[in-house]
């Protein structure tokens with residue numbers, strides 16, 4: 001049973017804390033902790049952290065993780081929750097150096113900062129993309145060898161590697177989380193947003209990248225944030241845990257959910273097909289994580305993959321001010 005888990009009375013640095021998962025994490029942490037957010041605002045403006053301004057336990061620093069040593073006054077953190085990254089997998093095929101600079105080099109700099117400032121713990125947002133296209137579904141944490149098919153996946157894989165090395169060298173404790181697709185309020189991009197944008201432009205027809213059979217597991221951001229904190233309270237030494245749902249949701253089901261919640265009928269789906277039915281170069285067509293390790297630790301998600309998509313669609317439509325009739 002899930003009980004008695006939380007982070008309390010800690011000084012926590014959240015990199016990327018102005019973003020989607022970060023802002024949801026910060027809201028949760030501020031119940032019991034002092035939180036500093038470091039974010040260069042490249043992914044989103046300040047809109048999701050405005051609600052925390054004025055809270056005396058909250059501080060925002062606009063800055064890049066590659067210049068993390070500039071935050072001289074920031075001492076004595078107990079924990080870094082490292083979420084800052086180029087989070088859009090699609091960008092990599094256009095310019096892979098984005099993933100290298102923000103994700104690989106950025107994570108290295110965060111670890112160097114930890115070493116020099118003697119910060120003992122890190123939580124890291126890795127990704128299911130480290131596995132690449134696997135022949136074992138659902139994919140467990142000990143599957144290998146990893147063969148990512150995107151520079152994003154490669155950059156997350158290297159981040160994990162450096163965390164293990166720093167744990168061995170310097171005794172830090174790291175919780176490495178391989179996220180499925182996380183959805184919910186404050187998200188900025190992804191398939192639900194894509195469909196809403198397209199349907200706002202044309203209510204009769206929806207272009208769906210790939211052949212619509214891409215299937216992935218989706219996790220609601222409340223379950224993501226909750227399970228991160230939970231797992232971190234359980235593990236004794238650096239470890240990797242898949243975060244997701246055991247079932248998958250197809251892209252076509254997401255299209256049905258979005259059109260129905262927008263109150264649209266008889267929308268014609270146009271599949272782009274191409275690239276073996278994947279959405280774009282670097283897109284893993286079927287991603288399903290084995291979450292036995294997570295559940296074995298005693299965690300149970302509140303929402304299934306389909307429920308996460310349904311709830312997230314409602315939250316996003318509400319945040320964007322789109323009602324059924326619009």
Ligand SMILES: NC(=O)c1ccc[n+]([C@@H]2O[C@H](COP(=O)([O-])OP(=O)(O)OC[C@H]3O[C@@H](n4cnc5c(N)ncnc54)[C@H](O)[C@@H]3O)[C@@H](O)[C@H]2O)c1
Pocket residue numbers: 015016017018019020021022038039040041042043044063064065066082083084085086087088102106125126127128179180181182183188
């Ligand atoms: N959302 C998902 O489905 C998902 C899945 C797997 C992994 N992840 C990982 O989880 C983390 C959070 O993702 P998210 O969905 O909240 O993305 P997001 O883009 O909303 O948040 C990332 C934040 O990092 C900031 N940032 C980017 N580069 C930076 C830099 N060099 N220095 C400082 N700040 C920087 C951005 O401004 C943004 O606010 C990322 O590491 C992402 O790769 C997300």
